[in-house]
Amino acid sequence: MSEKVVKKGNEALCEAALRAGCRFFAGYPITPQTTATEYLSWRMKEVGGVFVQAESELAAINMIAGSAHAGCRSMTATSGPGLSLMTETLSVMAGTRLPTVIVDIQRAGAGIGGIQGAQGDFYMVTKTLGHGGLQGLVYAPDTIQESVDIIYEAWDIAEKYRTPVFIMTDGTMGQMMEAVEIPDFKDAPDLSDQPYVAGKRKDGRAKRLITDSPWFGSKGNANDNMEYFYAEYEKMYESWEENEVRYEEYMIDEAEYLIIAWGTSARVAKTSVKHLRNQGIKVGLLRPITLAPFPKKQIAAIDKNKIKAVLTVEMTIPSQFHHEVTRYLDKDIKVDTYRRGGGNMVLDEEIEEAVKKLM
């Protein structure tokens, strides 16, 4: 039986991960992720899993790579500065096509930056995992419930495509509390026969060698093999755009103005949409739930004959998400952006004022 509880975002997310079958977590505390690590430090052993407070994020990400190679559903959680340290192994994971789950509870700024929630890791996570140009799937929930629902199926998706899966929240979603339905425990599948899991196959034969740089194959030399396999990976990424794009349309009936935002910015914008609709202003919200694959077609399909103007909203300066949206948006549609930086949360009143300026 699923249960309704009032929980902190980080804690609800971690509980749902355990119920999805995650039995290995390695991480290093960093605000605003710390409550996730703290929760799993005692909760993981109750479900028979292993929790490691690693000596650094570098060690943590390598530990979860090792655990995934042992056939265990594994995850780590961190924030921007920790994610920077993890990029070498993220690149390796994308290359070996290793199914793992990484949660980025974003905070503000570059370097040490600030500890308040922000959305500045957009480019870093959605464009490529570390060096080499390979990708993962990236989900961006806007409520604690949605983050729970997404992580509950995250390993199923990661294993289906053999890919790292990212979940991006932020300090606001991590620290806040709201009621959430936590699903039942489910069993992780037996992954021992998977090619990336160490050991022999069930029939006793040796497994194919898995490396981050697939040099071995039928294409003659290492370069040609890597070229071939990466082109195959690209086909998989393109298939995601057909099959894995998720987005939400909120109050878009007869909308003349459209806000496009993700994560916390989007949930705040929902309040703005309600307020503006009450004032007779026909505004709606388009919210990408997957950031990679990005809902390009849905943005390109926004009709200039119906939508007078678009406002993007994000919590980072310089713009990132805004530029991604305008790449696909019809150039004849008037567009502006409203942003807050430095860890300041965007407020519904501010978004409302920005929409009115577009009118």
Next chain:
Amino acid sequence: MENSYLLAGFGGQGVQTLGQLLTYAASDANKFATYLPAYGGEMRGGTSNCTVKISDEQIGAPAARNYNYVVVLNLPSYNAFKTRVKPGGTLFVNSSLIKETEAQEGIKLVCVPLAELAAEAGSAVVANVIMFGFICAYTDDIDLDKAKETMLKKMAYKEQFVAINTKAFELGVKKAIELK
């Protein structure tokens, strides 16, 4: 119907627990609620605040520019947040620590002598439970019986804490009815 709360005091006065109690109670009463703590380099004696929203519908923004109800339990919080009340809203001040207040047009000022009530309850530790009872009774946002039930579930999981928390809650309710 959506109500927003900003709760502030010094670290140790229990405003985070107060915010969480409101959120738990609203949720137990089948309403939607969000709690968002201000976090950072906090310290005992420093300022602490959080925001709560309670609604009949799914809640978007967990914070706001101004609030229906602002609750300030110490002077620095009064100075910082007295202007953050929505027109027609209410400012609750802990008049035991905030001696001088100024009237603001269109905003109701309610003075709660929290230290005196806590002395009556028998402990300064239950001041936030007094305030919880006070807020629930004053705003009618949460059914009082439900609120009390939730409070006891969260604050009095040991038998020895039941009596004092019940007394604190009821003192708050009584004062709110008196001042309303």
